Amino acid sequence: EADIYQTPRYLVIGTGKKITLECSQTMGHDKMYWYQQDPGMELHLIHYSYGVNSTEKGDLSSESTVSRIRTEHFPLTLESARPSHTSQYLCASSEFRGTDTQYFGPGTRLTVL
Amino acid sequence: AQTVTQSQPEMSVQEAETVTLSCTYDTSESDYYLFWYKQPPSRQMILVIRQEAYKQQNATENRFSVNFQKAAKSFSLKISDSQLGDAAMYFCAYIYRDDKIIFGKGTRLHILP
Numbered sequence: 333e334a335d336i337y338q339t340p341r342y343l344v345i346g347t348g349k350k351i352t353l354e355c356s357q358t359m360g361h362d363k364m365y366w367y368q369q370d371p372g373m374e375l376h377l378i379h380y381s382y383g384v385n386s387t388e389k390g391d392l393s394s395e396s397t398v399s400r401i402r403t404e405h406f407p408l409t410l411e412s413a414r415p416s417h418t419s420q421y422l423c424a425s426s427e428f429r430g431t432d433t434q435y436f437g438p439g440t441r442l443t444v445l
Numbered sequence: 446a447q448t449v450t451q452s453q454p455e456m457s458v459q460e461a462e463t464v465t466l467s468c469t470y471d472t473s474e475s476d477y478y479l480f481w482y483k484q485p486p487s488r489q490m491i492l493v494i495r496q497e498a499y500k501q502q503n504a505t506e507n508r509f510s511v512n513f514q515k516a517a518k519s520f521s522l523k524i525s526d527s528q529l530g531d532a533a534m535y536f537c538a539y540i541y542r543d544d545k546i547i548f549g550k551g552t553r554l555h556i557l558p
Contacts, residue, residue: 372551
């Protein structure tokens with residue numbers, strides 16, 4: 333199994349709350365990604381980073397924000413959660429060469445009531 | 446723009462039989478990488494197999510093999526001797542250099558006992 337971790341695994345929260353989803357990897361990978369995925373559906377890239385202090389928005393517009401202060405850490409924050417944010421969030425990482433395999437975390441299943 | 450198409454949203458196969466999942470892609474590049482990822486129910490996404498476009502030989506990994514047809518832009522996955530543990534969503538993916546990886550919409554594979 334890849335050394336990439338996500339916490340929490342499950343989160344149920346009320347509308348309007350601020351949340352941070354954590355993602356950490358111990359492989360020293362420069363590239364990290366956040367995907368949003370409804371159960372059994374396709375992956376949507378929402379954020380990615382090619383290294384420290386580098387963050388970019390993905391293909392799917394998202395109200396979340398990310399930061400990359402340390403190589404191993406790539407947290408995602410929602411300032412005010414809404415029911416439309418209910419989904420699964422997958423974090424992944426890969427080496428800087430873009431052709432390398434992506435390693436995925438176990439995901440965080442978020443439910444906003 | 447590059448695209449990845451998986452035309453079979455869902456497939457079923459009898460245990461111990463062979464099944465082939467289809468994937469086509471569109472690109473004007475010549476040197477790229479293709480992947481098949483597996484996402485079991487409620488479990489982590491993992492790499493199944495990877496193919497470098499410059500290699501003519503089809504990649505194999507135990508019971509998993511690909512049929513890579515570069516001119517036809519086709520990259521199918523064959524699973525031999527299907528097992529219950531093969532039940533999952535399978536995603537085909539493409540990447541060119543440091544561009545973002547592009548995933549297909551996935552094929553859900555059911556294994557019938």
